Amino acid sequence: xxxxxxxxxxxxxxxxxxxxxxxxxxxxxxxxxxxxxxxxxxxxxxxxxxxxxxxxxxxxxxxxxxxxxxxxxxxxxxxxxxxxxxxxxxxxxxxxxxxxxxxxxxxxxxxxxxxxx
Numbered sequence: 001x002x003x004x005x006x007x008x009x010x011x012x013x014x015x016x017x018x019x020x021x022x023x024x025x026x027x028x029x030x031x032x033x034x035x036x037x038x039x040x041x042x043x044x045x046x047x048x049x050x051x052x053x054x055x056x057x058x059x060x061x062x063x064x065x066x067x068x069x070x071x072x073x074x075x076x077x078x079x080x081x082x083x084x085x086x087x088x089x090x091x092x093x094x095x096x097x098x099x100x101x102x103x104x105x106x107x108x109x110x111x112x113x114x115x116x117x
Contacts, residue, residue: 065073075083 064070
């Protein structure tokens with residue numbers, strides 16, 4: 001009996017999946033029948049196709065700026081304050097590195113003189 005019940009469930013599922021699709025209203029499909037005399041179909045004017053050379057371009061054909069150029073422009077305009085702080089910090093870091101290098105050289109020289117190396 002369990003096999004019969006299982007078969008009935010499977011058969012029910014198959015039947016459910018075979019339902020005909022519902023027809024949608026306004027789905028964009030046109031009927032193959034011509035419009036009735038009561039329905040008025042508006043007449044469309046013929047398309048206007050001027051010569052392409054007479055149409056001015058909306059935007060001149062150009063490529064966008066490179067990432068480097070766009071970044072430089074940002075640094076000059078909206079990011080000028082951030083860029084100023086960055087350049088200042090970069091200079092300070094360079095000064096500190098030079099100072100540390102000089103100090104390391106002094107320490108190494110004194111070690112060599114005292115024979116600690």
